[in-house]
Amino acid sequence: MSAGREAAPQGSAARRIWGLMYRHLALYRRSWPRLFELMYWPVLQMVVWGFVTAYLAGLQSGPASIAAGVLLGGVLLWEVTLRAQMGFALSFLEEVWSRNLGHLFVSPLRPWELLAGFAAMSVLRTLVGVGAAMLLAFLLYGFGIWRLGPVLVLHLAALMAMGWAVALGVTALILRHGAGAEALAWGVMFGIAPFAAVFYPVAVLPGxxxxxxLAIPAAHVFEGMRAALLHGVVAWDHLAWAVLLNGVWLAGAAWIFLAQFQVARERGALLNIGE
Amino acid sequence: MDIPALRVEGLSKAYRPGDRPAVDGLTFTLPRGATWGLLGGNGAGKSTTIAMLLGLLTPSAGRVIALGHDMATDRFAALARMNFSSPYIALPHRLTTVENLRVYAHLYGVPQAERRIAALVEEFALGDFASRPAGQLSAGQKTRVALAKALINRPALLLLDEPTASLDPDTGDWVRGALERYRAETGAAILLASHNMGEVERLCAHVLMLKGGRVVDEGSPAALLARYGRDDLEEVFLDIARGRERVPA
Known part of the structure; x- marks a missing residue:
């Protein structure tokens, strides 16, 4: 430290991240509609797909009932990606809507801590939302996603990481284009789903x-899920691809976010984003 | 060596290449323990200057050294000992007064946060609405909460953008009193952008008059009044805004 410079009282990164999380948790503490919304769509999806698969399984026994399990697994695991992405992007949008970004960006909260706080909130939101749907799948349809075994944890982590990568890209677009880009936070994953091989193998797609x-991390997770549910094997090669691709997606999305953050600082957009 | 609270060297900002700069070659040094004012009409460059001082906006040229830290390379070290308040940047509306203060106590790493929050609630008379969401507060109450947030980390450098805008005279006077007390007790430096000439005369030891992004005059309120032969700063402001000559020495 140069002469005369004062040491700033630095709080820890963990405390700053907790401060951001507390800000979002406080929102949920008094708002049952927000809590309800967390579970509403995952549970609704599970109910609809659960009855569809129960119907299909009733038509034919054997392979059809196995396929039903694969469908339910796809629904549950895709919800993890979707909720992780939305949990992250909506936390950022909450700051935009409340016009609080100016205060956050002049506090000692580093950009990576901001992102870590949003990621932590997305984990909590996903646990609440998809946890309820997983429980319902077990109680109503006798389908326990945990039949994938301990490797399920790796599948979940890979899907969440992909959700965060997409959310980072969406957040970068909101920084660049303002709240006009917020519709992407709701819809972008639905555009990816058909190519992510959620309900059918990659081989079904045109060459x-x-x-x-195969460039989408989730496609490898779902190939792995089908291998586990249909053949009882762990597809380590697909998991390795998912991890590798997630690294590339996250690095690319982080680069785009940081570049857009710099552009926003040059244009003065950090103060009036939301308009 | 006693370093200044803020050193600004040749600070400029043009939002697009070729545009007239919003701020053009601003240079000044704000000493510790002083309250300075930034005065100027709409579009004079006050808000752009404050945004650059806070690191929210990247300067086109020049540099800002806050509390000894270069804001281009070391801004987080400075930000931990700075704070900011503006009626134009809201606190989360659904969080209560105390929840908002708690969030920022965590973000600024305030030791013994609950004790500090209790002290601010007492000092700024926030008790009656401590548990009320910020969105349900009156303008005066919001300003008091925003000021409490701005002092949560006992900043050595406080930047305020029109801190009493839209307040009634009584609340405005109360806020000015609180700022005077804070500066006297802590020796903090305050930089204040304001349209309220009475406020600037009361609080500021030195005033930078901005026009077209440049400092066109500066000095203590008394020196400016003498220089322009006027009775109050509002007349000086109008002289400068309308390009009238100062009184020959």
Missing amino acids: WLQPVA
Whole structure:
């Protein structure tokens, strides 16, 4: 430290991240509609798909009932990606809507701590939302996603990481284009779903589309899920691809976010984002 | 060596290449323990200057050294000992007064946070609405909460953008009193952008008059009044805004 410079009283990164989390948890503490919304869509999806699969399984026994389990697994695991992405992006949007970003960006909260806080909130939101749907799948349809075994944890982590990568990209677009880009926070994952091989193998897709699908981390997770549920094996190769691709997606999304953050600082957008 | 609270060297900002700069070659040094004012009409460059001082806006040229830290390379070390308040940047509306203060106590790493929050609630008379969401507060109550947030980390450098805008005279006077007390007790430096000439005369030891992004005059309120042969700063402000000559020495 140069002469005369004072040491700033630095709180820990963990405390700053907790401060951001506390800000969002306080929102939920008094708002039952927000809590309800967390569970509403995952549970609704599970109910609809649960009855569809129960109907299919009733038509034919054997392979059809196994396929039903694969469908339910796909629904549950895709919800993890979707909720992780939305949990992250909506936390950022809460700051935009409340016009609080100016206060956050002049506090000692580092950009990576901001992102870590949003990621932590997305974990909590996903646990509440998808946890309820997983419980319902077990109680109503006798389908326990945990039949994937301990490797389920790796599947979940890979899907959440992909959700965060997409959310980072959405957040970067909101920084660049303002709240006008917020519709992407709600809809972007639905555009990816058809190529992520959630309900069918990558091999079903046209040949020219398969490389696109295989560049999506979730496609490897779902291939792995089908291998586990249909054949009882752990597809380590697919998991390794999912991890590798997530690294690339996260690095790319973080680069885009930081670049857009710098552009926002140059344009003065950090103060009036939300308009 | 006693370093200044703020050293600004050749600070400029043009939002697009080729545009007229919103701030053009601003240079000044704010000493410790002083309250200075930034005065100027709409578009004079006050808010752009404050945004650059806080690191919210990247300067086109020049640099800002806050509390000894270069804001281009070491801004988080400075930000921990700075704070900011503006009626134009809200606190989360659904969080209560105390929850908002708690969030910022965590973000600024305030030791013994609950004790500090209790002291601020007492000092700024926030008790009656401590558990009320910020969105349900009156303008005066919001300003008091925003000021409490701005002092949560006992900043050595406080930047205020029109801290008493839209307040009634009584609340405005109360806020000015609180700022005077804080500066006297802590020796903090305060930089104040305001349109309220009475406020600037009362609080500021030195005033930077901005026009077109440049400092066109500066000095103590008394020196400016003498220089322009006026009785109050509002007349000086109008002289500068309308390009009238100062009184020959």
